[in-house]
Amino acid sequence: MELSIFWRLVMTSLVIITVMGGVNIYALLQLRQLTAMSTQMASYHYPAAESAKRLLGSLYAQLNSEKKYLATRDHTFLTNLTEEVDEFKRSLQSLRDQESSPQGLKLLQETDELLKEQLQLFQDESQIAKGKIDQPTPEYENRRDGLMDRMSASIQGYVDLHETRVNVGVTESRASAAQAEAVTEQLVLVALVFGLGLAGIASYTILHPLRQLQGHIKQIGQGNLGASLQIKAPAELRELVDTVNWMGKKLQDIDDMKTEFLAHVSHELRTPMASIKEGTHLLLDEIPGPLVQEQRTILRIMADSSKRLMHLISTILDLSKMEAGMMEYRIVPVELHRIAEISMNKVRLLADSKHVQLMLDSTGERTWVKADASRLEQVLDNLLSNALKFSPEGGVVKVQMKPDSQACVLEVAVSDTGPGIAAADLPHVFERFVQGRMKARHTEGSGLGLALVKNVVEAHGGRIWIESEKGKGTTVRFILRLARPEKVGQV
Numbered sequence: 420m421e422l423s424i425f426w427r428l429v430m431t432s433l434v435i436i437t438v439m440g441g442v443n444i445y446a447l448l449q450l451r452q453l454t455a456m457s458t459q460m461a462s463y464h465y466p467a468a469e470s471a472k473r474l475l476g477s478l479y480a481q482l483n484s485e486k487k488y489l490a491t492r493d494h495t496f497l498t499n500l501t502e503e504v505d506e507f508k509r510s511l512q513s514l515r516d517q518e519s520s521p522q523g524l525k526l527l528q529e530t531d532e533l534l535k536e537q538l539q540l541f542q543d544e545s546q547i548a549k550g551k552i553d554q555p556t557p558e559y560e561n562r563r564d565g566l567m568d569r570m571s572a573s574i575q576g577y578v579d580l581h582e583t584r585v586n587v588g589v590t591e592s593r594a595s596a597a598q599a600e601a602v603t604e605q606l607v608l609v610a611l612v613f614g615l616g617l618a619g620i621a622s623y624t625i626l627h628p629l630r631q632l633q634g635h636i637k638q639i640g641q642g643n644l645g646a647s648l649q650i651k652a653p654a655e656l657r658e659l660v661d662t663v664n665w666m667g668k669k670l671q672d673i674d675d676m677k678t679e680f681l682a683h684v685s686h687e688l689r690t691p692m693a694s695i696k697e698g699t700h701l702l703l704d705e706i707p708g709p710l711v712q713e714q715r716t717i718l719r720i721m722a723d724s725s726k727r728l729m730h731l732i733s734t735i736l737d738l739s740k741m742e743a744g745m746m747e748y749r750i751v752p753v754e755l756h757r758i759a760e761i762s763m764n765k766v767r768l769l770a771d772s773k774h775v776q777l778m779l780d781s782t783g784e785r786t787w788v789k790a791d792a793s794r795l796e797q798v799l800d801n802l803l804s805n806a807l808k809f810s811p812e813g814g815v816v817k818v819q820m821k822p823d824s825q826a827c828v829l830e831v832a833v834s835d836t837g838p839g840i841a842a843a844d845l846p847h848v849f850e851r852f853v854q855g856r857m858k859a860r861h862t863e864g865s866g867l868g869l870a871l872v873k874n875v876v877e878a879h880g881g882r883i884w885i886e887s888e889k890g891k892g893t894t895v896r897f898i899l900r901l902a903r904p905e906k907v908g909q910v
Contacts, residue, residue: 427653431621435614442606449599456592463517464588468581470514474530474574477507482567485541504538514577523580530573537566628656632663639667688732696725734867748791748878752902755786755795755829759818762799766807775810777803781820787902788829794875795899801868802833802895809837809893827901834894840887848885849873872897 481503488496511534515527544559628650635648647664699722701707703715710718756779763777770777788795799818806816814836821830840848849869876883876897883897 427621427624431617434617435610438610438613442603442610445606446599446603449595449603453592453596453599456588456595464581464585467514467517467523468578468585470510471574471578471581474507474510474514475571475578477503477510478567478570478574481507482563485563489544504534507534520580523577526573526577526580530570530577533566533570533573537563537570540566625653625656628653628660632656632660635667636663639663639670688728692725692729692732696722696729699725731867734871746874746878748794750789750791750879752787753790753792753795755788755790755820755831755899756781758792758796759799759820762796762803763818765800766803769807770816773807773810774813775807776815778815778817780817786820786822786829788899789902790879790899795879798872798875798897799833801872805868805895806833806835806837806893810835811837822901824901828898829901830896830898832894832896834892836892839889839891839893840885841889845885845887849883869895 481500484496484500484503487493488500511527511531515524515531518524518527540559540562544556631648631650635646638646647667648660650660699718702710703718703722759779759781763779767777803816803818810816816836817832817834819830819832819834821832822828823830849872872895873883876899879899881897881899883895885893885895887893
C-alpha cells in the first residue's frame, strides 16, 4: 500500500524526531551521571577528607594540652583536654555515621580504639602521679607517642582514601565526559545523516514523480499526445497522473479528429481548386477568347492565389500523412549537390527580384546521402523560400554542405541575413502554424513549412535545429546519413 504524501511527511518527521530524541536522552543520562559523580565528590569525599584533617589538628591539640597538664597539673589544661577529646569523639562519630566504605570504617574504628587506649593510658598515668608534680616517665611518653603516631597514621590513611577517591572520580569524570562528548558527536552526526537521508528519500519519492509528470506534460505540449505515463507515486499524485493521462488521451482524440478533418477538407478542396487552376490557365491562354489587360492581370492574381492554395493543401495533406505514419519514403543514395541546385533554380527569379544573392558552398565533390530525393527537395524548397522571405533587399542566402566522414553524416546549413528570431520564439519554430502566432511578423506564410521539414528530416533518421540571434540572421541546420560508396555504385 502506497503511503500518501501527508503520511510520508508525518512518518519521516516522527522518525527524525525519535532519533534526535534518543540522542538527547543519551546526552541527558550522561550529564546526570557526571552530575551524580560531581555531587558525590562535593558532598561526601571532600567534606570527609576535610573533617579528617581537622581530626588531625584536634589530635595534636590534645597532645599539647596533655603535655601541659602533666607538666603543671593545672586543671585548666585538663579541662581543655577534656573538651578537645569530646570534640574529637563527636567528629569521629560523625565520620563513622557518614562513612559507607568498609575500608574507611575500619580506619575510623581503629582510630576510636587507639583513642580509648590512649585515654586509658593517660588516666593510669594521672592516678599514679596524683598529687605530685613529676614529669611523665619515659615509658609513658613512648607508649603515648606510639599511640599518637598510630592514630595519626589511621586518620591520614582515611584522608588519603578519600582524596584518592576524589582523584579517581575526577579522572573518571573527565574520561566519561570525553567519551560522552565523542559518542554524542557521533550520534548527532549519524542522526543528522540519517535524518537527511530520510528527508531526501521522502523528497525524492515526491519530487521524482512530479518531475516525470512535468516532463510528460511538456511532451503533451510538444504534440506527443498519445503517450501514457505509468509511474509509482503517492495516492494524491497518482490521481494527478491519471488526470493528465486522461487529458492527453482526450487531446489526442481531438487532434486525431482535427487531422482527419483537415485531411478530408484538403482532399475535398483539391479537386475544385484544380478545376479553378485549369480554368484560369485556359482563360489566360485565351482559349475562350481574347482578354484585355485588366482581365489578364486579375486572372494572373487568381492563378498565383490558386497555386499558393494548392501548395498549402498539399502541405497539409503531407503533414497529415506523416503524423498518421502513412507517408511512404523511397530511401536511396541521392546526390545532394544536384538537388540543392534544382531547389535554388526554383527560387532564383524571386531572389533576383529582391536583389538577394544565392550562394552554394560545398567541397566540390559529389556528396551522396540516404534520402528520398523528392522529399529532400521539398525540404530545401521550404528552407530557401523561408530564407528569401525574411532576407532584406541586397541580402545573402547561403547553402553550405559539410560532410563528416568519421561520423558518416552530412551537415547542411541554410542561412540568411534577415531580422533573426527572438530567443523566446526559438523553441516553437517547428510547431505547426507558429508563424501565424508570432508577433510583429513581416511576411505571409502558413507556418507549416518548418513543421513539414522537421518531420521529413527526422523520418530520414536525421536531426534539425535552428541558430538565430535577433537582428543577425538565421541559420537552419540539419544532418543526414552519408551513403557508402559501394551502395552508391549500385545505383
